[in-house]
Amino acid sequence: MGISVSDYLISRLQKLGVSEFFGLPGDYNFNILKSVENNPETNWIGCTNELNAGYAADGYARIKGYGALITTYGVGELSAINAIAGSMSEFVPVMKITGIPATKNIEENRLIHHNLNTPDYHAFIKAYSNVVEAAAFLTKYNAKEEIDRLINVMVKEKKPVYLALPVDVCNEIIEEDYRDTVIESNKDSLNQAVLRALEIINTAQNPSVLADVMIKRFNAKEEFYKFLENTNYPVSTLLMGKDLLNFETPNYSGTYVGAFDNPMAYKSINNSDCPIFIGTVISDINTQGFSLKFNPDDYINIQGNYTVIKNTLYKDVLMKDMLNELSKSAKKLDENCVKYDYYYHDIIPDDKKLRCDYFYQKMQDFLREGDNLICETGLINLALAKLKLKKNISVNNQILWGSIGWATGAALGSALADKNARTVLITGEGSHQLSAQEVSTMMRNNLKPVIFVINNDGYTIERILSDNPMDEFNNIAKWNYTKLPYVFGSNVYSASVKSDIELDKVLDKINTEQKDKLCYIELCTDMFDMPELAKKASEKLKLKN
Numbered sequence: 322m323g324i325s326v327s328d329y330l331i332s333r334l335q336k337l338g339v340s341e342f343f344g345l346p347g348d349y350n351f352n353i354l355k356s357v358e359n360n361p362e363t364n365w366i367g368c369t370n371e372l373n374a375g376y377a378a379d380g381y382a383r384i385k386g387y388g389a390l391i392t393t394y395g396v397g398e399l400s401a402i403n404a405i406a407g408s409m410s411e412f413v414p415v416m417k418i419t420g421i422p423a424t425k426n427i428e429e430n431r432l433i434h435h436n437l438n439t440p441d442y443h444a445f446i447k448a449y450s451n452v453v454e455a456a457a458f459l460t461k462y463n464a465k466e467e468i469d470r471l472i473n474v475m476v477k478e479k480k481p482v483y484l485a486l487p488v489d490v491c492n493e494i495i496e497e498d499y500r501d502t503v504i505e506s507n508k509d510s511l512n513q514a515v516l517r518a519l520e521i522i523n524t525a526q527n528p529s530v531l532a533d534v535m536i537k538r539f540n541a542k543e544e545f546y547k548f549l550e551n552t553n554y555p556v557s558t559l560l561m562g563k564d565l566l567n568f569e570t571p572n573y574s575g576t577y578v579g580a581f582d583n584p585m586a587y588k589s590i591n592n593s594d595c596p597i598f599i600g601t602v603i604s605d606i607n608t609q610g611f612s613l614k615f616n617p618d619d620y621i622n623i624q625g626n627y628t629v630i631k632n633t634l635y636k637d638v639l640m641k642d643m644l645n646e647l648s649k650s651a652k653k654l655d656e657n658c659v660k661y662d663y664y665y666h667d668i669i670p671d672d673k674k675l676r677c678d679y680f681y682q683k684m685q686d687f688l689r690e691g692d693n694l695i696c697e698t699g700l701i702n703l704a705l706a707k708l709k710l711k712k713n714i715s716v717n718n719q720i721l722w723g724s725i726g727w728a729t730g731a732a733l734g735s736a737l738a739d740k741n742a743r744t745v746l747i748t749g750e751g752s753h754q755l756s757a758q759e760v761s762t763m764m765r766n767n768l769k770p771v772i773f774v775i776n777n778d779g780y781t782i783e784r785i786l787s788d789n790p791m792d793e794f795n796n797i798a799k800w801n802y803t804k805l806p807y808v809f810g811s812n813v814y815s816a817s818v819k820s821d822i823e824l825d826k827v828l829d830k831i832n833t834e835q836k837d838k839l840c841y842i843e844l845c846t847d848m849f850d851m852p853e854l855a856k857k858a859s860e861k862l863k864l865k866n
Contacts, residue, residue, distance in 0.1 A: 347392065384738035393420050411602075532565050694747070760809055771831055
């Protein structure tokens, strides 16, 4: 029995768990959108612009596993390319689908709308080829094969892919059958990697683990926890993997923040004779200025689908399999590490002003098990390093790509990916101004996240990095934030907080009388009020740049 190309594409993605498709309509993608609407298991989520839609698909994929973004040709897809580049940078598997002109127009190289004045129908797939793992230009002859290929790449590599689909090819009939993607380790490579790793681990005196976000991306959390339980090794996490462990986990020394704070984590990994890196992203901000005293490849570096040991690469070794095998034979340490308490502690509230340290300390109580926390790039993630998390709180950030405005769109995607969980967004007002329109999409879809907008009068992270913090280019328009959400709808609770005491009252209201509304809270702080870690890290980043 046959099926149309666009119906097949949407059905394949739905079977991966993609039930919401983000984007904007355009006359070249109507057939694709009809396939979304006609599938009883999928929903179309129209956003306010393509960039925000890309952020939403990214946030959705971080929670659900995979995401999809649909735009029209040229003007739509180029608006979204920054979002897809962020997904590529941070291993977030999103399929970017572009509806393009009919095959006849392409073959005859006609000059039709949304095109360059010298038509090049492959110009934009060339652009996307630099920011995705794989790309395909569909025809009636290759459509099924290329859709299956891209899905296989997305599943295996956990990276975005790009698909260009002409309007006429959407309606071509193809076979509906397919085989599920099966990703397996190369047994010989796996065995060699395990034996080499065990030689090092079992002769070490003080092995230590540094864990990070790729454990989440490659769905290896269960195997990671089993490895820790079976070995009893001390463990810390990088900023991107903040939520992998909670403060109750045995031997967990918290978030690694270089030499700036939490000396237990710093010494544990840098003084180890057998550091074991699992899913780590060794970038400047994630490691606090490349503060590790060695190259991870000099020891044991376990990634999603490969492992490096003593600078030898073992290809096609899945993280899950590597951890499972090491759990069986790696030596176990007898004693637990002494806990080091570097988290936020009780601060006496101030009735005159709101302090950021007080806000983050209150977040430790406000956040509840099962929440999805979305954190904007910049100072916020550095502040959250010291946050004491409860169990099963998901923390999502964009530390490597660092595109300001990402978090508001990503919060939309998160809220749709898991409607049973509460989404909490913390963003700065400078970043929020780039994508605040997506609050309207949240309200349109009856979503009820809690949104905290930190208003410290401009681009504070840029002020710190600038030679002159008061440079005019770091100033932004002054919005009346508490009135903004009422432009989009009425089922909202909005408040402006100017003191610690006011914050206490507002947080109480959110958890009681206002819990069935979208909550939108402006947090007014001094311009340069920030946690000590953020100050230190920013100063070092400025020097390196």
